[in-house]
Amino acid sequence: MIHQGTGETIVLLHGATSSCNTWKHVVPLLSPSNEVFAFTALGHRGGNKATSSIEISDIIDDFERLLDKYNLDKPHITGNSMGGWAAIELAKRGRAASVCAISPAGFWNTPQHGQHLALKKLKRLAFIAKITQPLLPLLAKSSLIRMLALKDVAKYGNKLSGCEFTAMVEDMLYCEVKSSLFNTKQSLNFTEPLPCPCTLVWPECDLLFPPNINAVIAKERLPDARSLILKDIGHVPMIDDPLLIATTILKSIEYGKAFELNE
Template identity: 45%
Template sequence: MLRQGTGTPLVLLHGVTCSERVWRQVIPLLAPHHDVIALTALGHRGGVPAQGPMGIQDLVDDVERSLDALGMQQVHVAGNSMGGWMAIELARRGRALSVCALSPAGCWDPSARNHRHATNILRRVMRVTELTRWMLPVMAQLKLVRSLGMRDNAVHGERMSADDLIDMADDLLGCAARHELLDSVGQLVGLDPLPCPVTLAWAECDRIFPPKLNGTLARTLLPQARWQLMAGVGHLAMIDDPSLVAEVIRMAACQELIPQT
């Protein structure tokens, strides 16, 4: 767990194969406004080990246990990709004061075609990481390597430090649940009316979940949600522009629920 700041609690949830470390550049920007808590998901490197088969609801159960241990009934929640889906599920369970879902997972078409598109990219990234991890301490020093290595997830992978790229590779390889989670084709169930304010913030240059496909489906599943397109960033928008991501999250926590008419 990474924790910094004071104020109303704000929980950050990462995407599949990542960890709390993906939020390191964003946390200090939110700390003046919130008690910021970044968690590592069940079955991921540094998180609670998974016991047996698991799916999205098991991940959400684990977050609820963390909230209970912290003595927190309701919190603002922001999540990216898988973490965005988890954030929406926490809202469904009544644990969220607000949700900022950054390119959330779970928004597949009925044929799961866009699910296969995403998982095919991620499996390729896994294979390349497995083959090249041994040379990263040297190669990650090069901006071109960082840019190419992160091209599916970020527009400006070169903005990462070499250590951050190595950490991300180790998070991926250390995620015991990675194959199981990618094999799962569960879908986000629509949420209407909303139990709390929800912002769908989509990365304009998202190659994993393109906004014209997954973003459009998300808007049909959560028709009352506030929609925002984040310009110039990729799927892991916190790598491309931590300041933009922090501001989007901060504003999402300020939203008020619009009553149905």
């Protein structure tokens, strides 16, 4: 977990096979005026241990237990990918003051559409990480290899340092629950309005959840949510442009406050 700052509370949730370190360049941009918690998910490296195969719902339950542990009743919650899915579900449970969901997972029709494509790419990344693990220290030194290796999740993967790239790959390698998550049958399919303001953020260059597919489905299922498309960033945009993401999070919180004043 990362915990920094004082002020209004912001909780950051990462995507599948990652860790709280996904947010390491965003947290310092938020913490000067906010208390920021970045949690690591159940079964992920640095998170609570999973005792068996799990589902997305178990991840969400564990995040809610973390909210309880740190006495966070209704923080502003931002999540990326699986974390975006979790943020929306936590809001549904009444645990969020506002939600900023960046490339949220779960908005798919059938396994033949976005889910199948995204999970196939993630399985391929996990396989490549496993077979190249002995060469990881050498491969990490090349900015070109970093960019090519991360092309499905970031437009500018070369922005990561060699150490950051290595840590990201090791997060995937040592994620205990990736097989369960890669084969999930669950989805984000409810259509009830959320009890708090919600901003859906779609990176224009997202190769896992393309906005022309997933954003359309999300609009059908959450018609009251505000939707944004951000240019020149990929699925994990904290790699590509931490400042843009921090600014987007803060603006989503301000939008939520204005929305509630107008209600």
